[in-house]
Amino acid sequence: MTTDQMTDAELAAQPAAYRRPEDDLHAEAQVLLERGWISRDSDNRLWITEAGEQARVRMGAHAPAIRARIHEGIDDADYVTALKVLRQLIENTAAGAS
Secondary structure (H helix, E strand, C coil): CCCCEEEEHHHHCCCHHHCCCCHHHHHHHHHHHHHHCCEEEECCEEEEEEHHHHHHHHHHHHHHHHHHHHHHCCCHHHHHHHHHHHHHHHHHHHHCCC
């Protein structure tokens, strides 16, 4: 099975490295369905449409320039440090919430 033909439940079962705990995959799939970027077949599997593939390619083409603009003037080591600090802040607050 490939990632272009999964049910919502199968998508949710994918490794956590691909998603965050707060991700609502059903809601996200609904947005993509409404945009016409994915479709659902009779077995409830999600499929990327031609329009979805075109959008994916367009976004992929723009991603390097967007990343470069966002990261302008930020050293890679500083960026990694900032991410580590932010992740620790999130972990600390999540631990305190329980």
